[in-house]
Amino acid sequence: MTFNTPIDRRGTLSTKWDLMEKLYGVSPDDGLAMWTADCDYQTAPCVRDALQRAVDHGAFGYSWQDETYLGAIQWWMQTRHNWPIETDWILTTQGLGNGIALCLDVWTDPGDAVVIFSPVYHEFANKIKNAGRAVTECPLVRDGDTYTLDLDDAQARLTGKEKLLIWCSPQNPSGRIWTAGELRALADFARKNGLIIVSDEVHHDLIMPGNTFTPMAVAAPDAQDRTVYLTAASKTFNIAGQRTGNMIIPDETLRSAMRARLKTIDYNPSALGVRMVTAAYSAPGATWVDAQVAHLQGNRDLFDAGVNAIPGVHSLPLQSTYLAWVDFAGTGMTREDFTARVERTAKIAASHGNGFGAGGETFLRFNLGTSRSVIEDAVARLQDAFGDLQ
Numbered sequence: 001m002t003f004n005t006p007i008d009r010r011g012t013l014s015t016k017w018d019l020m021e022k023l024y025g026v027s028p029d030d031g032l033a034m035w036t037a038d039c040d041y042q043t044a045p046c047v048r049d050a051l052q053r054a055v056d057h058g059a060f061g062y063s064w065q066d067e068t069y070l071g072a073i074q075w076w077m078q079t080r081h082n083w084p085i086e087t088d089w090i091l092t093t094q095g096l097g098n099g100i101a102l103c104l105d106v107w108t109d110p111g112d113a114v115v116i117f118s119p120v121y122h123e124f125a126n127k128i129k130n131a132g133r134a135v136t137e138c139p140l141v142r143d144g145d146t147y148t149l150d151l152d153d154a155q156a157r158l159t160g161k162e163k164l165l166i167w168c169s170p171q172n173p174s175g176r177i178w179t180a181g182e183l184r185a186l187a188d189f190a191r192k193n194g195l196i197i198v199s200d201e202v203h204h205d206l207i208m209p210g211n212t213f214t215p216m217a218v219a220a221p222d223a224q225d226r227t228v229y230l231t232a233a234s235k236t237f238n239i240a241g242q243r244t245g246n247m248i249i250p251d252e253t254l255r256s257a258m259r260a261r262l263k264t265i266d267y268n269p270s271a272l273g274v275r276m277v278t279a280a281y282s283a284p285g286a287t288w289v290d291a292q293v294a295h296l297q298g299n300r301d302l303f304d305a306g307v308n309a310i311p312g313v314h315s316l317p318l319q320s321t322y323l324a325w326v327d328f329a330g331t332g333m334t335r336e337d338f339t340a341r342v343e344r345t346a347k348i349a350a351s352h353g354n355g356f357g358a359g360g361e362t363f364l365r366f367n368l369g370t371s372r373s374v375i376e377d378a379v380a381r382l383q384d385a386f387g388d389l390q
């Protein structure tokens with residue numbers, strides 16, 4: 001496995017490395033890119049082989065989504081998530097950011113409101129606002145090392161204009177895995193308030209050992225008539241740049257509306273993306289993911305031990321994802337001060353917590369999807385940068 005083989009991604013059109021100086025002021029010459037959510041190692045050999053075969057073939061004409069591709073997605077959901085789906089429920093998007101934007105477009109109008117639970121993946125709020133819709137932001141409740149849902153509080157925040165609820169499961173940025181009971185309560189909340197649920201489950205494969213992920217569809221099957229499930233191989237296999245995601249929509253009325261929208265904008269997925277996803281969702285792909293999760297667990301443990309040794313800094317224990325959610329509140333520093341230490345002194349670009357909405361202000365999010373040596377380096381840099389607190 002290649003997780004510890006460093007790849008120099010600088011100058012390869014990598015958003016994470018090639019835009020970090022512009023966005024964070026951290027030079028790629030001596031800095032570490034630990035922000036956007038992709039990984040610094042190669043994807044699975046089965047995916048690379050499929051791409052290589054396509055390149056060797058050399059003809060890149062029009063293509064379609066065949067039964068092999070749809071069947072591979074169906075197989076993955078059944079085998080890895082115990083979630084039986086029909087292949088004709090699957091619609092392909094240009095990644096899940098695109099999927100979220102399409103849902104806003106199809107099921108809301110300008111002036112409508114959309115419910116989110118923060119802190120959460122910053123693009124939910126950005127996309128809602130960019131579409132001219134209002135954000136109904138419901139804060140999650142911080143409970144020690146985790147977050148919980150307060151649906152009574154959420155109910156009180158509704159303005160009556162809400163049409164959609166965008167949900168993140170497992171949760172980015174905290175890595176929280178929601179229980180079946182919580183998912184059912186959320187589904188009841190949506191039904192009571194007439195909301196369509198967009199359940200973004202892109203991080204569902206990267207589950208730390210000892211935890212169990214329950215898909216929304218399994219926890220609350222009776223909510224299938226109002227739910228759009230978003231999944232992708234992009235995070236799981238580090239192939240986000242191929243821009244291929246899925247909407248899984250069991251309800252025929254919802255699905256027809258989305259299908260019509262995709263037809264209107266003439267959307268067809270890239271042939272290379274389809275080939276990569278087909279190759280990824282396979283037995284060799286599954287073996288590779290298991291090895292990756294073991295690698296990420298080691299990264300998490302090393303990172304948490306090193307960072308939690310700094311007085312006042314606390315990395316919340318991750319149940320899933322490779323995104324460490326680190327609270328600097330205990331340092332007593334301002335957001336500007338601790339961020340400057342991380343960016344200017346440690347020379348690490350990490351995602352700013354305030355971008356994830358209410359509750360994220362004292363946090364930075366560090367991407368651990370990299371080699372062990374980079375994690376060691378990051379820990380050493382952070383311990384140095386905050387050395388006066390030791």
Ligand SMILES: Cc1ncc(COP(=O)(O)O)c(C=O)c1O
Nearest residue numbers: 037095096097121172202240245
């Ligand atoms: C919860 C969540 N949804 C969607 C996305 C974006 O997905 P894509 O790259 O497929 O647009 C991300 C990326 O970090 C994410 O964390």
